[in-house]
Amino acid sequence: MTLPTIPPAQAKALLDQGARLIDIRDADEHRRQAIPGAANMPLSALQPVSGHPAVIWHCRSGMRTAANAPQLAAMSGCPGYILEGGIDGWRSAGLPVRTDAKAPLEIMRQVQIIAGLLILLGVVLSLTVAQGFVLLSGFVGAGLLMAGATGWCGMARLLAVMPWNRRAA
Structure with a gap:
């Protein structure tokens, strides 16, 4: 089973309807830069997600989420999606990203x-x-x-x- 990829605008609309956004990058990457409201759940600590209208998984560019789509689909207890382009695609679409320049490099x-x-x-x-x-x-x-x-x-x-x-x- 795989997950469909959705563009940032569609992901934003789903988030406005109560979907949950989950960042699968490691904690050090998430601390340095994150989409506001995204929960951090690294691949090594994945847990099932349910009770939401949908779950949207993301990484930096979309490569990690695409490579791990079967595992992410298995953790999606509600409709699951992959954010196209990851946080980079989100930023390119003009949507807000929280950056902590004081956080150490990954x-x-x-x-x-x-x-x-x-x-x-x-x-x-x-x-x-x-x-x-x-x-x-x-x-x-x-x-x-x-x-x-x-x-x-x-x-x-x-x-x-x-x-x-x-x-x-």
């Missing part, structure tokens, strides 16, 4: 930035200081390979406990 973006910097640093140091620094680039590349193969990222785990990523109590 963990995966932090991983990409740090990994890219470490690889670049390893290459530059191996060319200018000592060839052995190329091992730094190899180590980071191996870590990224393992993260992709296993779904476990040590750098993401480390970044998640950094002070700037902790919620204020």
Whole structure:
């Protein structure tokens, strides 16, 4: 079973009639940018949704919701839909989006930035200081390979406990 995709204007009309909007992105992504009124229910913590005229699922671009449509459909105890284009499509349609510029970047973006910097640093140091620094680039590349193969990222785990990523109590 799959879910139909609806444009932002139709989603807004359903929300005005009492539909529930659910953001399936991780909490760090939701904190940084969200559609006002959207509940956050990451894919890893999905629960059945019922008791509403409809449920509308969304992510950033619509790719995650489309890829997980069967799982989302199974959690929809009422008519379910996918927001076309996700939060990006919502914003492009001129609808309001709440942004918290003070919230830290999403963990995966932090991983990409740090990994890219470490690889670049390893290459530059191996060319200018000592060839052995190329091992730094190899180590980071191996870590990224393992993260992709296993779904476990040590750098993401480390970044998640950094002070700037902790919620204020």
